[in-house]
Amino acid sequence: MVAAADGRRGATPQRLKRGPGPRHCPALLRRRRRLEEEATSAESRLELQIFREYGESWYLSRKALESRFQPREPLARQPQVTAEARCRLISWLIPVHRELGYSFEALCLTVNIIDRFLDTTPVAADCFQLLGATALLLACKQVEMHPPSVKQLLALCCNAFSGEQLCNLECIVLHKLGFSLGAPTVSFFLEHFTRVRLEAPGADSGEAADAGSLAWGVAEISLADYNFTKYPPSLLAAASLGLADRLLRHRCPLDLRVSGYRRRELRECMAELRLLVSLNAAALPLVLPAEVMRKCLWLRDGD
Template sequence: MVTPCPTSPVSPAVPAGRRDSDQNLRAPVKKSRRPRLRRKQPLQPLHQCPLPGDSGVCDLFESPSSGSDGSDSPAVFTARSCSRLLGPAQHSLQLDLQTFRDYGQSCYAFCRARESHFHPREPLARQPQVTAASRCKLLSWLIPVHRQFGLSFESLCLTVNTLDRFLTTTPVAADCFQLLGVTSLLIACKQVEVHPPRVKQLLALCCGAFSRQQLCNLECIVLHKLHFSLGAPTISFFLEHFTQARVEAGQVEASEALEAQTLARGVAELSLADYAFTNYAPSLLAICCLALADRMLQLPHRVDLCLVGHPEEALQDCLGKLQLLVAINGKSLTHMLPTQICEKCSLLPNLK
């Protein structure tokens, strides 16, 4: 009897067991594969500089010794070639008049209605260990820090608002006051900054006096005490609104309005560190800072103090205190402003 070839069809007379054994003897057929295309060069990341996380989450995936060499210190981090870390004075202010025409008055009315809800009055009334001098010292330290990280003026205003509102609710020990300052800065940056500072960098500013767990715990406490209500109207918003309103009305040129806004921001930074100005609402402070800036720049058409609807007595009182503040801290103000504005400022000859 002739045995069928393994490659030929199996005869029906062959038993099933024999058919199975014959099939197992067949050589496997190799399937043809398409040629694989290999990259000649590996893909490069889109961002050459490392992007910091918003709350230190990215730090948790790093090795514990990644920051021990000081490479993430604020000074080194600022020196990196990243365009996003330019100081606030180096950013050119721009006016979006079309957006102002569409939403300006509605946003202003909404913020003015909520202003009193977010305005802390006498934040140190319940603080047995924190004084006005210590608050001034902390904010005088935080203002250069926010400039070093290239943060916006809105972030600084929200930091001070978060700090003062928390002080109205909870007594703070003197040795934890600095930690509260950097925690308030972190919370503010999470709201408005695209790339907020990392927790590791904020802790480095405190020279290792606090741990990551302490900062995260305090952050949760602050958010709980404030009931997660963080969208406070700030001086920065009102300064921008008044600037766009006067340009849209044709009262001043856009270049003059932007110079006055920059000078008003410098004056407002000085007022944030002074406890005497905590009783004034942000809209009142903004219009007074802008009025003082117009006077210092000697603009022919100055802003109208009656735009905000505050009492005339309060406006004049705030304006007088701002003039005294600038007269005392004039030299510090010149370091906050661009050179061209300092040259136009009427107070500059008295500072030489």
């Protein structure tokens, strides 16, 4: 526990009267905003330069690792955990990770940890939620600056488990996965393909942003559907973007050849995603920005 700054409990700091000091000066405020914009711009330029130099190599490297981190039938050895139970757990984790303010990357990694652990170890039905909370903790420790506390996670589980149980399961999961948590995720590939799209001649940044938002929503919903565990994350990302472009009727869609997949593979995955979207149309407004939802006329009028 961190003590108060002056070391005295209940100490009341003296309030000083201040005039309109330098921090209220309009000129300084304008200069600060300009410096912040320049810093952001410089950071963006650096990221773009790094992507242009290493983006393709990084993509191929991550794609080559997919088979190592992807169990195709994680429930094959599970006597108590079903596809329906998995769907309920991940459907619970989706709003939880949003409420806590964590990234889509953290959610994707959470699902990957769950599936890989299920592929190695039978899990009792009454411990399945604890596995979800433990996987979220491990994923956030991997990719977030401020992972949730054990107390937070236990509260989300209505304190049905103890801190000792969660910590013990954390050790078991790490051991079973060989302490290897750096899985390639659909979040990484969505970002990569979007950057590739923006680098193409005549790219429409508005269409790229809208397609990316819709594809993120579609991919998020697909995480809860056991049927999509058979698809590599890179294929799922490409198909999600391809479907988003079709649904939004974009004039400059992503050239799906950049994914390296055959048309037949992309069409098959896109068809299953389209069916998933049709069955979950009511859930999309919960995961999409309002400005993108307004452009999804197919939700009201049909495709």
